[in-house]
Amino acid sequence: MSETPTPQLGSFVRELTVADVIAETPDATSIVFDIPEGDEKEFRYKAGQFLTLRVPSERTGSVARCYSLSSAPDEDSQLKVTVKRTRDGYGSNWLCDNVEPGIKIHVLAPSGIFTVDNFDQDLILLAGGSGITPVMSILRTALKRGTGHIVLLYANRDEQSVIFAEQLRQLQEANPDRLSVIHWLESLSGLATPEMIGNILQPVAAKRHTYMCGPGPFMESARAGLRRSGADMHLIHQEVFSSIEGDPFAEVVIAEPVEGDDEPATAIVELDDEVHEVSWPRNTPLLDVLLSQGIQAPFSCRKGECSACACILKSGEAEMMHNGILEPEEVEDGFVLGCQLLPKSDKVEITYNE
Numbered sequence: 001m002s003e004t005p006t007p008q009l010g011s012f013v014r015e016l017t018v019a020d021v022i023a024e025t026p027d028a029t030s031i032v033f034d035i036p037e038g039d040e041k042e043f044r045y046k047a048g049q050f051l052t053l054r055v056p057s058e059r060t061g062s063v064a065r066c067y068s069l070s071s072a073p074d075e076d077s078q079l080k081v082t083v084k085r086t087r088d089g090y091g092s093n094w095l096c097d098n099v100e101p102g103i104k105i106h107v108l109a110p111s112g113i114f115t116v117d118n119f120d121q122d123l124i125l126l127a128g129g130s131g132i133t134p135v136m137s138i139l140r141t142a143l144k145r146g147t148g149h150i151v152l153l154y155a156n157r158d159e160q161s162v163i164f165a166e167q168l169r170q171l172q173e174a175n176p177d178r179l180s181v182i183h184w185l186e187s188l189s190g191l192a193t194p195e196m197i198g199n200i201l202q203p204v205a206a207k208r209h210t211y212m213c214g215p216g217p218f219m220e221s222a223r224a225g226l227r228r229s230g231a232d233m234h235l236i237h238q239e240v241f242s243s244i245e246g247d248p249f250a251e252v253v254i255a256e257p258v259e260g261d262d263e264p265a266t267a268i269v270e271l272d273d274e275v276h277e278v279s280w281p282r283n284t285p286l287l288d289v290l291l292s293q294g295i296q297a298p299f300s301c302r303k304g305e306c307s308a309c310a311c312i313l314k315s316g317e318a319e320m321m322h323n324g325i326l327e328p329e330e331v332e333d334g335f336v337l338g339c340q341l342l343p344k345s346d347k348v349e350i351t352y353n354e
């Protein structure tokens with residue numbers, strides 16, 4: 001079998017060394033990474049964000065897979081992701097079978113918008129199976145940094161498959177007035193239906209922000225349950241676990257302008273503590289323009305499917321070529337995907353900071 005040639009990696013690709021591997025359950029493994037000295041700023045993350053890992057493949061060169069950080073930024077000096085085997089899945093099984101301390105893995109910097117603005121508010125957290133990973137980071141951060149009350153409803157197949165069971169028990173014990181953990185085990189109670197989820201959440205759903213993550217059917221039941229319990233659907237935040245297609249690690253190539261092209265637009269982009277003003281060719285997605293100029297905007301799939309590059313259109317006009325992830329409510333709130341965004345007006349202001 002001939003190996004697929006490796007495309008040139010983008011200058012934005014980083015390498016992490018595995019420090020530890022932890023068997024969490026029979027089919028879930030945590031991978032702990034050291035943060036290279038000097039790269040602390042690049043690997044700064046918010047609870048709920050994820051890393052994109054480059055998994056080697058003899059068939060395609062590599063596949064890109066996202067894994068939420070289950071570590072908590074305020075408490076852990078290392079990065080930790082937790083990978084659950086997907087039946088017949090390539091990337092998750094490769095990682096669970098091959099990763100050991102000392103090996104190096106190419107990654108993209110942390111990204112994602114499944115994050116909490118205000119940790120002092122009361123929260124509902126809903127997790128199914130491996131969906132606990134970003135939820136765990138949010139939970140620990142909220143308990144450490146905030147003051148609100150938190151209800152966590154965590155659904156699993158059976159007791160054996162509960163990831164972080166002991167850690168959750170300890171958090172509950174240490175925070176009896178602030179945390180209620182409700183475990184839902186399919187082996188004991190059957191699938192969690194919208195009626196059951198609605199009944200459990202009804203006393204608390206009305207005004208709380210909800211963060212949920214899990215397999216598709218769980219998320220559907222949870223959404224329907226929240227609707228039944230009178231929740232404001234604008235306060236629901238969800239992280240959808242899917243596999244990336246394509247190669248987001250490849251270097252960005254910007255087409256040279258040719259005669260007859262329209263004049264480029266101007267993008268004014270707020271990112272972290274800086275404001276960048278860049279020339280924006282009309283046929284080039286904003287993310288590619290920023291990366292090609294060495295501006296480290298967040299991203300993962302580069303295909304409009306993952307929301308890691310979501311930002312807010314502050315003024316001017318721009319349109320997305322494809323939106324495979326943002327909910328209508330998020331688009332109404334001004335969110336756009338940087339990797340799919342083309343300018344429609346001469347000047348466009350964007351912020352990644354809200």
Ligand SMILES: Cc1cc2nc3c(=O)[nH]c(=O)nc-3n(C[C@H](O)[C@H](O)[C@H](O)COP(=O)(O)OP(=O)(O)OC[C@H]3O[C@@H](n4cnc5c(N)ncnc54)[C@H](O)[C@@H]3O)c2cc1C
Binds near residue numbers: 082085130239242
């Ligand atoms: C934001 C985000 C966060 C996530 N966080 C987590 C998390 O915390 N924990 C977690 O467990 N999951 C998480 N996921 C899901 C994760 O990214 C993967 O989708 C999941 O692990 C399944 O990937 P897989 O490759 O095992 O399975 P699949 O994607 O189902 O694998 C099958 C695919 O791999 C291809 N394939 C098969 N063999 C090969 C080969 N030899 N070479 C190349 N391609 C091959 C097939 O063609 C097929 O397309 C997250 C996803 C997202 C988007």
